[in-house]
Amino acid sequence: MTTSQGTRPDAVVSLYPELDEEALDQVARALRTGDTSKLSPARAAEVAETREVATFLDGVKVPVGEGVELDAAVWLHREEGPHPLIVMPSPWAKQGWTLYTVQAMRFARRGYHVLAYTARGFGESGGEVEVAGEADIADGSKALDHLISQAGGPGSIGRIGFLGDSYGSGISQLVAAEDRRVHAVVALSTWGDLGEAFYENDTRHVASVQTLLGAAATARLSERTQQAFDDVLANRNIEETLEWAAERSPYHRAQKLNDRQVPVLFAQAWHETLFPGNQTLKMFNALSGPKRLLWSIGDHSGPEMSGMIGLPNRIWQDAHQWFDRHLLEANGDEAAAAAFDTDSGAEDQVVSEVMWGRALESRPSWHAATGNPERFYLTGPAEGGKDGGLLDKPTNGWHTTFTTGTDTPATVADRILLTGYAELAGLPKAYRTGKIDRSDAGVWTSAPLSSRHQLRGVPRLRVTVAPSEADATFVAYLFDVNAFGIGRIITHAPYTLLGSAPQEPVTIDIALQVTGYDVRAGHRLMLVLDSVDPFYGPAAETPGTITVTSPDEDPSYLEVPLS
Structure with missing residues (x-):
C-alpha cells in the first residue's frame, strides 16, 4: 500500500522464515547470566565453554557520530593475545546482531575477539536505513574502532575480518574496500551489483523490493531509501536509482579490494530471488585476490540459516576455515593453517552443490567449473x-x-x-x-x-x-x-x-x-x-x-x- 511516507508493506516479512528466534535469545541470555537450564545439552556445553574463555557483553552502544549509536554485542577472548578480530554487521532483519549469536561465540572460543552489531535504522540501533550507503560504511569502521579499543588497542590485536549475511554481507565488502585495516571478508547471500539486482535486463524486480520493504516494516528508512524503493515499484527515475545503487555496489569498488588482494569468501543459492547469482558471479570474477565461491540449493539465506541456530552447516564451516587461514594463520597458528589446507577442496575457488543430488563439486577456478x-x-x-x-x-x-x-x-x-x-x-x-x-x-x-x-x-x-x-x-x-x-x-x-x-x-x-x-x-x-x-x-x-x-x-x- 502507499502512504504519505511512501510505499509500506501490508505485512511484516522475515528473510529467515524458519529461524527459531527464541532459541537464539535463550543462548544470548545464557551467555549473559550463565543459566543454561533452558538450552539443549549440546548448546549448554557450548555456552559454558564460551564463558570460560571469553567475556560476553550485550547492550553495548557504539557511538558513530551525530548522536547515533549502534546496538551491539562483544565477545572478548581472555587468553593472552594478540587475537584476530571479526566484525559482523547485521542482516536486513529486525532481530539485528542476535542472528549471529551462536556463530559469534564459536569464533570467540576459537580465539577471536568479535563484535556483532545491528545496522543503523534497524532494531535498537539509531539512525535511518541507508542501504549500505556512506554512513553504513563509516559505521563499520566505527564498530571496528570500538572493538579495537575493547581489545586493548592497536598493539594488542591481530588481523581483522568482516563477516555478514545478506545486508551485512554487502556492508562487509564495502567496508573492506574503504578501510585498509580489513584483511579478509566472508559475504553470505550477498550482492555485487545492486543495480542489476533491482533492474535485470531493464526489468524491475518488484517482488524483491516488496520483500525488502516487508522485512524492514519496523525499521526507519531514510527519505532517499524510501524514494529508491518507491521508484522501482512505480517504474520511474530509473537512471537516478541506478546511480544510487552503484554507490552501494561492491562491484564498483572491486579495484580497491584488488589493490590490497583482500581475500573474499562468497556463498550464494542457485535460485536466489533477492540478489540473483549472476551479479554475485560478476563480482567474484572481478576479484584478483584469494577468493572462494560456494553454490547451494535454495533461496536467499536459506542454505546458511541452519548454521545460525547451531546445526552442522558446511557454509559456516567454510567461513570459519576461511578466517582461520587468512586471519589466524597470519598470527602464526600453523595448526589452523594445516587444518584448512588438508580439508578436501580447500584450495579450490568454486564449490557447487548440484541440484538435486546434493553432490559437491570442487573446482580450482570458475573457468574450470564451467561447462x-x-x-x-x-x-x-x-x-x-x-x-x-x-x-x-x-x-x-x-x-x-x-x-x-x-x-x-x-x-x-x-x-x-x-x-x-x-x-x-x-x-x-x-x-x-x-x-x-x-x-x-x-x-x-x-x-x-x-x-x-x-x-x-x-x-x-x-x-x-x-x-x-x-x-x-x-x-x-x-x-x-x-x-x-x-x-x-x-x-x-x-x-x-x-x-x-x-x-x-x-x-x-x-x-x-x-x-x-x-x-x-x-x-x-x-x-x-x-x-x-x-x-x-x-x-x-x-x-x-x-x-x-x-x-x-x-x-x-x-x-x-x-x-
Missing part, C-alpha cells in the same frame, strides 16, 4: 503441433506468436524465499508444463536426451523477437521435463525491450541465471517464453503480441554449458 557451450537451435512447430523444437541444426523461416499480458504456470517460484526452503527440504516445485497455454507463451522442447546433461555455468539465449508494442517484457524459463510432462525449473531470466519499433524484429542476447543442474537421460529440455511473472514489473500494461523468429543470417538458439 563447454552446446547449442540447441529453436525451430518452428511441426505440422499440427504447438511447440517448437530444440535441435542441433538451425531451421529457419518459421515464426511463433503469443499474446502478452496473461500469466501462465511458468513462474520463477510460488513464493519468494519459501519455495527455496522447500527446495532445501528436497521438494522442488513441480510444473505441469501441459497446462501452459501456448497462446500466451512460446514453447520449445528438445527430444529426450540420450545421456545425462550436466549444466554448469550461465546458459545463454540468442533470439529474434518482434513485439507489437514499443515497450515489452518477457521472461525466459529453462525447464527439465520428464516423460509425464512434469518440469522442474533449471534457471530463468527476464528481459525488457524499451522504445523498439513495433513489429520490427530485434535480435537480443540474454544471459540466464547461473546454474549447476543435472538433467537425466530420457528427460527433455524445455524453453518457455511468456510475458507475465509476479516477480517482475512489466514495461507496459497494454496487452499485445510477441513474435519469435529465426532469420537465416542469425538463427535463434539456446546455448547451455555442458561439463
Whole structure:
C-alpha cells in the first residue's frame, strides 16, 4: 500500500522464515547470566565453554557520530593475545546482531575477539536505513574502532575480518574496500551489483523490493531509501536509482579490494530471488585476490540459516576455515593453517552443490567449473503441433506468436524465499508444463536426451523477437521435463525491450541465471517464453503480441554449458 511516507508493506516479512528466534535469545541470555537450564545439552556445553574463555557483553552502544549509536554485542577472548578480530554487521532483519549469536561465540572460543552489531535504522540501533550507503560504511569502521579499543588497542590485536549475511554481507565488502585495516571478508547471500539486482535486463524486480520493504516494516528508512524503493515499484527515475545503487555496489569498488588482494569468501543459492547469482558471479570474477565461491540449493539465506541456530552447516564451516587461514594463520597458528589446507577442496575457488543430488563439486577456478557451450537451435512447430523444437541444426523461416499480458504456470517460484526452503527440504516445485497455454507463451522442447546433461555455468539465449508494442517484457524459463510432462525449473531470466519499433524484429542476447543442474537421460529440455511473472514489473500494461523468429543470417538458439 502507499502512504504519505511512501510505499509500506501490508505485512511484516522475515528473510529467515524458519529461524527459531527464541532459541537464539535463550543462548544470548545464557551467555549473559550463565543459566543454561533452558538450552539443549549440546548448546549448554557450548555456552559454558564460551564463558570460560571469553567475556560476553550485550547492550553495548557504539557511538558513530551525530548522536547515533549502534546496538551491539562483544565477545572478548581472555587468553593472552594478540587475537584476530571479526566484525559482523547485521542482516536486513529486525532481530539485528542476535542472528549471529551462536556463530559469534564459536569464533570467540576459537580465539577471536568479535563484535556483532545491528545496522543503523534497524532494531535498537539509531539512525535511518541507508542501504549500505556512506554512513553504513563509516559505521563499520566505527564498530571496528570500538572493538579495537575493547581489545586493548592497536598493539594488542591481530588481523581483522568482516563477516555478514545478506545486508551485512554487502556492508562487509564495502567496508573492506574503504578501510585498509580489513584483511579478509566472508559475504553470505550477498550482492555485487545492486543495480542489476533491482533492474535485470531493464526489468524491475518488484517482488524483491516488496520483500525488502516487508522485512524492514519496523525499521526507519531514510527519505532517499524510501524514494529508491518507491521508484522501482512505480517504474520511474530509473537512471537516478541506478546511480544510487552503484554507490552501494561492491562491484564498483572491486579495484580497491584488488589493490590490497583482500581475500573474499562468497556463498550464494542457485535460485536466489533477492540478489540473483549472476551479479554475485560478476563480482567474484572481478576479484584478483584469494577468493572462494560456494553454490547451494535454495533461496536467499536459506542454505546458511541452519548454521545460525547451531546445526552442522558446511557454509559456516567454510567461513570459519576461511578466517582461520587468512586471519589466524597470519598470527602464526600453523595448526589452523594445516587444518584448512588438508580439508578436501580447500584450495579450490568454486564449490557447487548440484541440484538435486546434493553432490559437491570442487573446482580450482570458475573457468574450470564451467561447462563447454552446446547449442540447441529453436525451430518452428511441426505440422499440427504447438511447440517448437530444440535441435542441433538451425531451421529457419518459421515464426511463433503469443499474446502478452496473461500469466501462465511458468513462474520463477510460488513464493519468494519459501519455495527455496522447500527446495532445501528436497521438494522442488513441480510444473505441469501441459497446462501452459501456448497462446500466451512460446514453447520449445528438445527430444529426450540420450545421456545425462550436466549444466554448469550461465546458459545463454540468442533470439529474434518482434513485439507489437514499443515497450515489452518477457521472461525466459529453462525447464527439465520428464516423460509425464512434469518440469522442474533449471534457471530463468527476464528481459525488457524499451522504445523498439513495433513489429520490427530485434535480435537480443540474454544471459540466464547461473546454474549447476543435472538433467537425466530420457528427460527433455524445455524453453518457455511468456510475458507475465509476479516477480517482475512489466514495461507496459497494454496487452499485445510477441513474435519469435529465426532469420537465416542469425538463427535463434539456446546455448547451455555442458561439463
